[in-house]
Amino acid sequence: MKRTLAAALAAFACMAPSHAADVEVLHYWTSGGEARSAAELKKALAARGIGWKDFAVAGGAGDNAATALKARVMSGSPPSAAQVKGPAIQEWGDEGVLASIDAVARAEKWDALLPPAVAAIMKYKGRYVAAPVNVHRVNWLWVNPAVLKKAGATAPATFDEFFAAADKIKAAGLVAVAHGGQPWQDATLFESVALGVGGPEFYRKALVQLDQATLTSPTMVKTFDTLARIKTYIDRGAAGRDWNLATAMVINGKAGMQFMGDWAKGEFTAAGRKPGVDFLCVPAPGTANAFTYNIDSMLMFETGKSDQPKAQQALASAIMSPAFQESFNLNKGSIPVRAGVPRTRFDACAIKSMDDMTASGKRGAFVPSMAHNMAVAPAAQGAMMDVIARFMNSKMASKDAAAALAKAAKTR
Known part of the structure; x- marks a missing residue:
């Protein structure tokens, strides 16, 4: 009987998901190209042993998603990460509900990979709390x-x-x-x-x-x-x-x-x-x-769950990886936010955008x-x-x- 039980447990383990943790991601990438882009991130996470719990809210400008996020946070059950932009990151920081991803940012040298203006937006009181996905x-x-x-x-x-x-x-x-x-x-x-x-x-x-x-x-x-x-x-x-x-x-x-x-x-x-x-x-x-x-970013929230910090760090690392930055932005029409992504698969409009982003940054003409x-x-x-x-x-x-x-x- 012991051998039978052991065999059954082994079989169940093989069938069960191998993910160490899941991240629940609230986003509004729901159109065709955007949905394909989100699928790329899900795939990148799976390769790191992290599961993806989708919380998609339709509405291109993000207003519906912002309302849904506010409701979740106020109810005490925030998602692991949410698509949030610009000054709203600082407002959420003031609420004391954000999780730091500074450890992975320091380990991967984000300050050297990102334009200074972008890095500043992703931080709250000097610590990274969001991972930038792209630049439009x-x-x-x-x-x-x-x-x-x-x-x-x-x-x-x-x-x-x-x-x-x-x-x-x-x-x-x-x-x-x-x-x-x-x-x-x-x-x-x-x-x-x-x-x-x-x-x-x-x-x-x-x-x-x-x-x-x-x-x-x-x-x-x-x-x-x-x-x-x-x-x-x-x-x-x-x-x-x-x-x-x-x-x-x-x-x-x-x-x-x-x-x-x-x-x-x-x-x-x-x-x-x-x-x-x-x-x-x-x-x-x-x-x-x-x-x-216009920069899409994933903002990390304190969920109170012990497995989340590691999963959120993995999510942030996947977002900033050159492979994901390339595949996501080819689908989205935007350009990579970080340095070191190959240009070979990007079209003339994207390359023009990359060159102009660099040049405008140097002349102080890169504006939100x-x-x-x-x-x-x-x-x-x-x-x-x-x-x-x-x-x-x-x-x-x-x-x-x-x-x-x-x-x-x-x-x-």
Whole structure:
């Protein structure tokens, strides 16, 4: 009987999962390319003996995921890790609910692998609490060269060239600017215009430091004037349109240009389009020497479970590994956040983004995206986005919009 019992236990051990621990990961990577990217992380963890408990919350901007995370933490049962960005990391740190991953960060020399601006975001009071997954460049303009050719226009580098091209596309009977009338898309457009009109130092003072004098300055008024002019090239069907449907308008030749981050590239490649041939990725007008960034990161939480610290360290190490950084970002359309990842499999748009990230970092023009939760606290960001959306959907004067934006920036 003892031999029989021993055999049964051995058989059960063979069938049981071999994972030493599981990590529950709350994320909002739910679209096609994003889901494939999440699967790569699950695979990388499995290779390290760590199981993955999926907690996916749909919603591209992450608002639904943030609400779910807050509910879990307040109930005393936080996930092992959650997809969190920018200033929200510091806010969670102030709540005293975060787990340190400083040991693995020191062992793997993250300070030497990451841009200093990125490393600072991932730390709370000098200790790493989050692992950065990627870097998205937000200030891209996506262009259909066939539409340009039909209209007799060229890809713009300045706003003068942009409006000249837009006039020609409109005269050819096509939509010049594909856009979705949603607050986060309005804010994405706005911040690229602000960067192009005022430059990185103006952008940083206005949309990162929230300097009141800069927010009400003539340059900000000019930013809204430029935005008002761009509005005239957006079609009437834009209200409520999802970003990927706007991208499809450019892909299908119904529109010439779109202001959007590099996640739009995934739509072009999924449709079988080739960069430099079927579509162009150029910096938004006036922003060639700057880079607005959006970084996905995994923030670690104290769960009270003894097996979690080791599992969280393994998760962080897997995220920062060159192999994962390559596979994830090839699927996501973004670029690796760490140094030392081979470039050979990345396309021309990604390589341009990598080069521009390095160059902008050296010249102090690597700035966080306000529209994508990287620059200011959520309360101020939400109030500012409301002002921008109101401007996009009304005849509000530019001077009034600048004053309203400055007031919104004081929201706490």
